[in-house]
Structure formats: C-alpha cells, structure tokens
Amino acid sequence: MKAIVYTEYGPPEVLHVADLQKPTPKDQEILIRIHAASVNYGDITARNFGNITGRQFNMPGFFLFPAKVAFGLRKPKKQVLGSELSGVVESVGTNVSKLKPGDEVFAYPGMNMGAYAEYICMPETKAVALKPSNLSHAEAAGLPYGGLMALILLRKANIQPGQKVLINGASGGIGAIALQLAKHYGAQVTAVCSTPSLDYVRSLGADHVIDYTREDFTQNGKQYDLIFDVLGRSSFARSKRSLTPNGRLVYVSFKVKQLLQMMWTSITGGRRVICNMAAESAYDLNQVKSLAESGKIKIIVDQVFPAEQAAEAHQTIEQGGTKGRVVIAF
Ligand SMILES: NC(=O)c1ccc[n+]([C@@H]2O[C@H](COP(=O)([O-])OP(=O)(O)OC[C@H]3O[C@@H](n4cnc5c(N)ncnc54)[C@H](OP(=O)(O)O)[C@@H]3O)[C@@H](O)[C@H]2O)c1
Structure with missing residues (x-):
C-alpha cells in the first residue's frame, strides 16, 4: 500500500511516499481504506519530536522523556504519521459486530498514528464511528481531533x-x-x-x-x-x-x-x-458525528494535497494563516 513515511526527525522534507505491506485486521479490528487524513498540530510536533525541547513541549515537562521514548529517542519508531482520517471499511475481524465492509467511517487513531496511508487497522472499540453523512471524506478527516x-x-x-x-x-x-x-x-x-x-x-x-x-x-x-x-x-x-x-x-x-x-x-x-487531558472514545466521536450532521459544527477545508505532496501540506500548516483544515488525499 502507499504510505507517507519518515525515518528521521526533521523538516517537512523528511516525509516521502513508500510502499508498505497492507495490514491485516486482527479478530477485533476493522481494516479501513483511507480516503483522506488531515494534518494537525500532533503530526507537526511528532515529525520533529527528536528535536523538541522542554520549552517547546506544550505539556508538563515530566511527560517529555516518556513521550520521547515512546516515539523514539533518535529515530521515529512510528514511521507513519496521521492521527485523524476518513475512509471506508474494507474488511472486519471475526469479533467485530458493529461495523461492516462498505461502511463509511471517520476515526481518531490519536497518538497511535498511522493515518497517512492507504490502509489502517483499528479496534472497533476505539474512536471510530460512521462518517457524518453530510460531509465529504476530506471534511470528515478534519473533524475527529x-x-x-x-x-x-x-x-x-x-x-x-x-x-x-x-x-x-x-x-x-x-x-x-x-x-x-x-x-x-x-x-x-x-x-x-x-x-x-x-x-x-x-x-x-x-x-x-x-x-x-x-x-x-x-x-x-x-x-x-x-x-x-x-x-x-x-x-x-x-x-x-x-x-x-x-x-x-x-x-x-x-x-x-x-x-x-x-x-x-x-x-x-x-x-x-x-x-484537562481529553480521553477520546467512540461514544464521543458519535456525539461529534451528530453535531456535524445537525449542522452545529462545520469543517472548512483550506487545501487538499495528494500523498506525494505531504511535505507541502506540512509546510502550509507551518507557514500559518490557513483558514480551515489541510488534508492529504489517498
Ligand atoms: N488537553 C488535551 O487533551 C490536548 C489534546 C490535544 C492537543 N492539545 C494541545 O493543543 C494544542 C494544539 O491545538 P491546535 O491543534 O488547535 O493548534 P493549532 O491548530 O496550531 O492552532 C493554534 C491556534 O493558536 C493561535 N495562536 C498562535 N499564537 C498565539 C498567541 N500568541 N496567542 C493566542 N493565540 C495564538 C493560532 O492563531 P493564528 O493561526 O491565527 O495565528 C491558532 O488559532 C497543543 O499545545 C497541544 O499540546 C491538548
């Protein structure tokens, strides 16, 4: 599958397209064919995490070292960024009961990352829900976080x-x-x-x-x-x-x-x-879905980039002044 990977910390140019093995869902997981993933603060921070100082880290300092160990001290352990996405369920594990192939979903893998790719596996019990029916994949990808x-x-x-x-x-x-x-x-x-x-x-x-x-x-x-x-x-x-x-x-x-x-x-x-730290769930994502479907929340998409231009998508966010979400399409 096509994925945007980074093997070293640094500027947007560390992002490049690579061919990775398509994942297979475990019993309790769904396999999602991702159509859109958005770029957010977490992606920008994680891309450069090895160089982040305590001063730049926007959370209590005692979280920094465990976070650096989790993400990789010298090189990124999770090589595919992306914490929010929209796509279609392609297949499901044997213990999955709520979602089925063909369902349009949006999701927040959060710090597990992995949304900058054509496919991702997620447990259906995590922050994944049916996509708001009135939103495109690009809009829905900009909503979960x-x-x-x-x-x-x-x-x-x-x-x-x-x-x-x-x-x-x-x-x-x-x-x-x-x-x-x-x-x-x-x-x-x-x-x-x-x-x-x-x-x-x-x-x-x-x-x-x-x-x-x-x-x-x-x-x-x-x-x-x-x-x-x-x-x-x-x-x-x-x-x-x-x-x-x-x-x-x-x-x-x-x-x-x-x-x-x-x-x-x-x-x-x-x-x-x-x-407060927010602990996200499928329940809350369903609340977000309802709010979007009733028109209480709208998502403005500023720009959509193809996967090959992921570095430009990150640069656009870093330059500031965007009016809405920046999305990568797969
Ligand atoms: N508590 C939690 O559970 C939790 C979860 C996730 C993230 N976070 C935190 O949320 C933050 C990221 O939020 P985000 O994704 O919304 O960031 P973002 O998309 O980068 O937006 C930052 C906002 O801050 C504004 N801003 C920049 N400099 C400012 C200043 N000096 N004074 C006032 N406003 C300023 C920006 O305005 P302009 O663009 O107009 O300059 C923009 O509206 C991070 O610090 C992260 O650690 C917390």
Whole structure:
C-alpha cells in the first residue's frame, strides 16, 4: 500500500511516499481504506519530536522523556504519521459486530498514528464511528481531533448558556470547533487569533474577534466567565482581571505551574484554573458525528494535497494563516 513515511526527525522534507505491506485486521479490528487524513498540530510536533525541547513541549515537562521514548529517542519508531482520517471499511475481524465492509467511517487513531496511508487497522472499540453523512471524506478527516478535544474539554469546563466565553486560539484545529460548540451551547463568544484568520473565525460564528498581534485581551477591561486557552499562552496572573469573580481559565495546553494553580484555586475558590487531558472514545466521536450532521459544527477545508505532496501540506500548516483544515488525499 502507499504510505507517507519518515525515518528521521526533521523538516517537512523528511516525509516521502513508500510502499508498505497492507495490514491485516486482527479478530477485533476493522481494516479501513483511507480516503483522506488531515494534518494537525500532533503530526507537526511528532515529525520533529527528536528535536523538541522542554520549552517547546506544550505539556508538563515530566511527560517529555516518556513521550520521547515512546516515539523514539533518535529515530521515529512510528514511521507513519496521521492521527485523524476518513475512509471506508474494507474488511472486519471475526469479533467485530458493529461495523461492516462498505461502511463509511471517520476515526481518531490519536497518538497511535498511522493515518497517512492507504490502509489502517483499528479496534472497533476505539474512536471510530460512521462518517457524518453530510460531509465529504476530506471534511470528515478534519473533524475527529478538533471535534473530540473541543467537545470533551468544553464539557469538563461545564460551559453554560448565556456565558461570555473567550477562545484564545480560535482559528486552529481545536479552537475552530470549540468556537462553534460554545455558540451551540448558547454562549456569547469572543475569538482570538491573528489578522489573516479574523474573517475565518467570524464566518464560524464569533460574536467578537480580537487580533492577538494588535490587542492583549487581558488589557481591554472586558470580563469572561470562561477563557479557553488552546496553546496556554495567557498567564493566570494577567488573565485574572479578565475573569468574572467565579470565572474559569481552561488550559488545553499546560505545564506543572498551571497544574499547581489548578490545585491551589480549587482550594481558594473564586476564579479558577482548569487543566484537562481529553480521553477520546467512540461514544464521543458519535456525539461529534451528530453535531456535524445537525449542522452545529462545520469543517472548512483550506487545501487538499495528494500523498506525494505531504511535505507541502506540512509546510502550509507551518507557514500559518490557513483558514480551515489541510488534508492529504489517498
Ligand atoms: N488537553 C488535551 O487533551 C490536548 C489534546 C490535544 C492537543 N492539545 C494541545 O493543543 C494544542 C494544539 O491545538 P491546535 O491543534 O488547535 O493548534 P493549532 O491548530 O496550531 O492552532 C493554534 C491556534 O493558536 C493561535 N495562536 C498562535 N499564537 C498565539 C498567541 N500568541 N496567542 C493566542 N493565540 C495564538 C493560532 O492563531 P493564528 O493561526 O491565527 O495565528 C491558532 O488559532 C497543543 O499545545 C497541544 O499540546 C491538548
């Protein structure tokens, strides 16, 4: 089968097309013929993981060494990237009961990766679900990661109708869906991103927009019930004045400092810090499917690249300014 592989860490050019053996599903697995896989933050980070420093790592430092061991210290152990996909079930193992050959599915293999290929095997109990019927494969491939993270983390933040919510990083993979979900839950949403993405986040339903290259939202005198910070760029000390007295600052990306702030503010009450890791499941992916089918979440595809241009797909994301998802077609 055709796959995009990388055998060393580095720039986008390390990605190249290779011929790999087509996998065979185990008893509890389905074999998916992948039609589209999208490029996300995790792929870009994993491609260069050997060179990532503690400072660049957007999670607590004590995760870095185990993660480097898991991904490969000097060379990548998992040579096929790609954590979200859309395709068609080609065959199923003997113990598979819910899915059958011919079903159109979308899936989130997550950190197991492997979506940059013509085929992948996944247990049907993992984050795999029937594809939203109103989405193309390219659109559906851009949905699992952002859809799952936004759904799970906003649910944990206990978002309520009528709340004022600020999404810091609203134009990215997670933020663009968090923005739409927050609107769906009845919040008034302020979207923060850079200048080229302002119209994009407006088109997704933002009530207000802030360009972080021109304005610091912590200095504008406005207060929010919930600040959803995707990259963890706002400090709690500075953001306090932007939170209502019982407001919450939700860090999607966090370090040990924010974990300690979460523990401290859970004792003191008032303005609180929340850090959470999302544990994805087939149940949640089915919720994402329903939200997409009812039109509550839309996916904008910025560009589709053939597998042979995977390096260009990564470069496009790294250059920034994309308005929607970048997808690789197989
Ligand atoms: N908690 C969890 O379970 C979990 C799971 C998965 C991922 N994550 C974390 O999520 C993060 C990636 O999220 P993503 O995939 O949505 O990233 P992404 O697609 O790269 O989007 C990043 C967003 O941040 C914005 N941004 C960049 N610099 C900024 C700044 N200085 N101030 C405010 N906004 C800024 C970007 O805006 P412009 O493009 O307009 O510049 C864009 O909207 C990673 O840090 C990862 O560790 C957490």
